[in-house]
Amino acid sequence: MTKLAQVAVHESGHVVAARALGVGTLAFSLQPLASELGHAQLATKLRTPGECRDGMVIFCAGPVAESVATGEPIRRGGGDEARAWEAAQRLHGLEADPATLQVELDRAEAHARALLLANWPAVQRLAAAMVATQAAMETLNDSFPPPAHAGNDGAGFDPETVG
Numbered sequence: 001m002t003k004l005a006q007v008a009v010h011e012s013g014h015v016v017a018a019r020a021l022g023v024g025t026l027a028f029s030l031q032p033l034a035s036e037l038g039h040a041q042l043a044t045k046l047r048t049p050g051e052c053r054d055g056m057v058i059f060c061a062g063p064v065a066e067s068v069a070t071g072e073p074i075r076r077g078g079g080d081e082a083r084a085w086e087a088a089q090r091l092h093g094l095e096a097d098p099a100t101l102q103v104e105l106d107r108a109e110a111h112a113r114a115l116l117l118a119n120w121p122a123v124q125r126l127a128a129a130m131v132a133t134q135a136a137m138e139t140l141n142d143s144f145p146p147p148a149h150a151g152n153d154g155a156g157f158d159p160e161t162v163g
Contacts, residue, residue, distance in 0.1 A: 004030065004134060006066055007038040008127035013065025013116055014040040014058055014080075016123045020115045021054045030134045052091040056108035057115065059084035064112045065123055074109070084108060 001009075011028050018025050024043030040062075046055040059080045067074045088101040088108075116123055 001070060005127065005131055006070070008130040008134075009069045009123065010062040010066045011038040011040050012123045012126040012130065013061040013063075013112070015126060016065075016119050017058045017061035017112055017115050018042060018054075020119055021057060023051075023054050023058060028130075030130055046087055046090060049091055052087045053104075053108065055087040056084045056091075056105060057111045059087065060105070060109040061112040061116060064109060065116055068113070068116060068120070068123075081105075 007030055011030065015025050015028050018040070025040055028038070028040040030038045042055070042058065044051050044055070046052050062080050063074045063078065066072075084105055085101060088104040089096060091104065092100055
């Protein structure tokens with residue numbers, strides 16, 4: 001599996017889990033964002049206990065999807081795990097016993113695995129579409145480089161205003 005395909009499966013895991021839980025996604029992409037190779041943005045702020053639990057499942061779903069696709073153990077220590085831990089802390093409080101938080105994360109991971117296995121064809125289709133879209137964009141960019149006046153250095157570019 002290529003790195004691009006692996007990232008696509010990871011991000012697709014987040015999106016499919018979110019949709020299965022009824023949580024909207026604002027955006028998802030294979031384009032790097034900060035130190036992440038891809039990203040998915042949720043349409044919720046994780047304020048209620050239910051939102052926190054859903055968030056933990058969704059954060060766990062990316063690494064779980066990778067694990068299902070590759071047959072390898074879940075990679076630990078990434079940004080998704082940190083976000084899931086933060087959601088568990090929101091649910092139980094910053095001073096909560098780490099063992100309690102770990103139980104929550106284990107439940108979330110198991111829930112994510114069940115959701116993804118039940119919806120695995122959707123994960124695969126979305127990942128394939130993401131890879132195809134990325135390949136099409138690379139072909140477009142290779143064929144038609146941006147004009148010099150387009151701000152190739154990224155200065156002044158605001159993606160929210162594109163329309």
